[in-house]
Amino acid sequence: MSYCVHCGVELDSTASFCPLCHTPVADPGQPVDTASPRPFPTQRGEVPPVSKVELALLITAMLASVAVCCGVLNLFLQAGRAWSLYVIGAALLLWLWLVPSLLARGMHLLLRLGVDVGAVLLYVYLISVNLNGRDWFLGLAAPLILWGGAALLLLGLVLLVYRRSVITTVTILIGSVGVFSLGVELLVDRWLYHAWSPSWSLVVLVVCVGLVIPLLVIRRVPSLREEARRRFHL
Amino acid sequence: MGGDRRTAGEWYTLDNAAVLYSALQTEKYSAIYRFSAVMDRPVDRAALQRAVDRTMPRFPTFGVRIKRGAFWYYFEPNRAPGPFVKEDISNPCQPVRFREDNGWLVRFYVYEKRISLEVFHAVSDGAGALVFFKTLLAVYLRELGYDIPNTHGILDVNEPPRPEEREDAYGRYATVRPRREKRGKRAYPNNGTAEPFYTFNVTIGFCPVSALKARAGARGASITEYLTAVLLKVLLDKQHREAPRKERPVALAIPINLRPWFPSDTLRNFILTARPAVDPALGSYTFEEVLSQVHHYLRLTISRQRMQAELSGNVRFTRNRLLQLVPIVLKNPVMSLGYKLAGVLPYSGTYTNPGPFPVPAEMAPHIQRMEVILGQATTPRPNCASMSYGDTMAITFAGTEAETDTEREFFRFLVRDGVPVKVESNRAR
Numbered sequence A: 001m002s003y004c005v006h007c008g009v010e011l012d013s014t015a016s017f018c019p020l021c022h023t024p025v026a027d028p029g030q031p032v033d034t035a036s037p038r039p040f041p042t043q044r045g046e047v048p049p050v051s052k053v054e055l056a057l058l059i060t061a062m063l064a065s066v067a068v069c070c071g072v073l074n075l076f077l078q079a080g081r082a083w084s085l086y087v088i089g090a091a092l093l094l095w096l097w098l099v100p101s102l103l104a105r106g107m108h109l110l111l112r113l114g115v116d117v118g119a120v121l122l123y124v125y126l127i128s129v130n131l132n133g134r135d136w137f138l139g140l141a142a143p144l145i146l147w148g149g150a151a152l153l154l155l156g157l158v159l160l161v162y163r164r165s166v167i168t169t170v171t172i173l174i175g176s177v178g179v180f181s182l183g184v185e186l187l188v189d190r191w192l193y194h195a196w197s198p199s200w201s202l203v204v205l206v207v208c209v210g211l212v213i214p215l216l217v218i219r220r221v222p223s224l225r226e227e228a229r230r231r232f233h234l
Numbered sequence B: 001m002g003g004d005r006r007t008a009g010e011w012y013t014l015d016n017a018a019v020l021y022s023a024l025q026t027e028k029y030s031a032i033y034r035f036s037a038v039m040d041r042p043v044d045r046a047a048l049q050r051a052v053d054r055t056m057p058r059f060p061t062f063g064v065r066i067k068r069g070a071f072w073y074y075f076e077p078n079r080a081p082g083p084f085v086k087e088d089i090s091n092p093c094q095p096v097r098f099r100e101d102n103g104w105l106v107r108f109y110v111y112e113k114r115i116s117l118e119v120f121h122a123v124s125d126g127a128g129a130l131v132f133f134k135t136l137l138a139v140y141l142r143e144l145g146y147d148i149p150n151t152h153g154i155l156d157v158n159e160p161p162r163p164e165e166r167e168d169a170y171g172r173y174a175t176v177r178p179r180r181e182k183r184g185k186r187a188y189p190n191n192g193t194a195e196p197f198y199t200f201n202v203t204i205g206f207c208p209v210s211a212l213k214a215r216a217g218a219r220g221a222s223i224t225e226y227l228t229a230v231l232l233k234v235l236l237d238k239q240h241r242e243a244p245r246k247e248r249p250v251a252l253a254i255p256i257n258l259r260p261w262f263p264s265d266t267l268r269n270f271i272l273t274a275r276p277a278v279d280p281a282l283g284s285y286t287f288e289e290v291l292s293q294v295h296h297y298l299r300l301t302i303s304r305q306r307m308q309a310e311l312s313g314n315v316r317f318t319r320n321r322l323l324q325l326v327p328i329v330l331k332n333p334v335m336s337l338g339y340k341l342a343g344v345l346p347y348s349g350t351y352t353n354p355g356p357f358p359v360p361a362e363m364a365p366h367i368q369r370m371e372v373i374l375g376q377a378t379t380p381r382p383n384c385a386s387m388s389y390g391d392t393m394a395i396t397f398a399g400t401e402a403e404t405d406t407e408r409e410f411f412r413f414l415v416r417d418g419v420p421v422k423v424e425s426n427r428a429r
Helices: A053-076 A085-103 A110-131 A134-161 A166-193 A200-222 A222-230 B016-023 B045-058 B128-143 B170-173 B207-215 B223-242 B285-303 B304-319 B328-344 B406-414
Strands: B032-039 B065-069 B071-077 B085-087 B106-111 B112-121 B200-209 B250-257 B271-274 B350-357 B367-374 B382-391 B390-397 B424-427
Touching: A053 A085, A085 A110, A110 A134, A166 A200, A166 A222, A200 A222, A200 B271, B016 B071, B016 B304, B016 B328, B032 B271, B045 B106, B045 B128, B045 B424, B112 B128, B128 B250, B128 B350, B170 B304, B200 B207, B200 B367, B200 B406, B207 B223, B207 B390, B223 B250, B223 B285, B223 B304, B223 B350, B223 B382, B223 B406, B271 B285, B271 B304, B350 B367, B367 B382, B367 B390
Parallel strands: B085 B106, B250 B350, B350 B382
Antiparallel strands: B032 B112, B032 B367, B065 B071, B106 B112, B200 B390, B200 B424, B250 B271, B382 B390
């Protein structure tokens, strides 16, 4: 019969530590009983995850039905223009956004973002096909979408990979907005003027840097950091 | 709600507590509780399965599956095979899946000498489940060859089920003008670090009922009031140690079984909760002051008139024509938000005491002790439940938080107050 030296409660003979304060049981006269059954089973039970296949099927059926109906209507209404591509593309976009994540549980973030960005690319591509806009699609839209996707991906990875404080998170978010706008202007300028003359994006960047500097200072100086934590309950 | 008007074998509507519990259902949370009986010898699993098979038909309200209608969930009799007795697991009270496991909402587990019954709260409350469990234990002991009489609340499994047992007692007593209770102030949340899913930490402390009665009686309180006050005091001190900028009130949800006030034989839900609270903004409290406050609060507020007005208000919600027309997919999120505002934020935890478990003298020597586990809360904080059998009171802290502060300080308090405690836990570290 062991008692916890800190809690004063009697412990089970099979307990090797106090479940209340984790103090190990060390009784030279009476070692821990490893032969008797423990008070609780050690085998863990896991309930199966909720199946989302039905929901995925329902969404698939609804979107496919919409796409088919509009495709058929296109044959009769303004048959010369492929306007139904907009609707079909939107249905495809929604399907790619919603269904893969329902079917594949715990889909990797990288893969999921890749699929989502791919879906946007595809939709914009369908629009460009309808408008004969191959030039602007390749020259402007695709690079912009890819740049946005890359920024989101990087942000997702940075925010998911390591534990960080609220201050660091805000710093990263504001900083990435600045960098993103710089890239947007670069791509737009390259398409319009074939030369890069940064103007508005520099303003955005400088504003972001201005916002970030105090946060960085607070993050780096321990006394300030503690003060912020205390004041804001972080 | 016309559940009691229909004959057995048909679908029936949920009572208003069940409506709430089923709306809270998510992938990682179900309102589940567990009763366990530790027998005098290892359990004969085959005999227990026979006992389950004989007992289930007598309790049609437990042999149901829950189905999703367009506007509400509903119960219908479950004719699938089962439920089957299973080997116990280290993490009790796992969420139910309405479509898995043949749709059973009750589960039976065996581990060494322990028989456990887990019930989804929409099916029944603790008092109803204890009638079922006691009858099951009696049938099990009869299967082992003992002669157990049908007294002390054991139902005769050879009789057909009575319609009164499946009535919606809330509906029957919702006859007065409803009164909206003011929502309690936001309380100290007592949240810890969440453990990963599939982890459920249970710590049970056993102490002699006589010692508890002596300590409570010396201060003119009942055991429930005493344990409630200990928990409140422990949480008050815990909040004070954490030194928040603003100390919030510490409040507990105490489920009250309504059957003593409103005669009913229902085996479905029939409970309300009381909210004893202590506000540290008014200053510090000694344990005696907390106890006195709990004692007087519970005696003052638990009155037939107040409770009837409150349950009428709850029933009015499910009878509201406009709300009835809202599809369930929209209703459920709103109800779970309402529960978060009115049922989670104003409370620091739940403490329930189903009380003693009287059994016939022929049955008594075969049961060593009874245990109760209140399933996980919607936030990572421990819930407390206690149950006594003979001279053993089992006080259980169970939750999905990693820390042990609440239960540690609680049991240390009892030990300092002169109540010997033995602790068992499923914690692996």
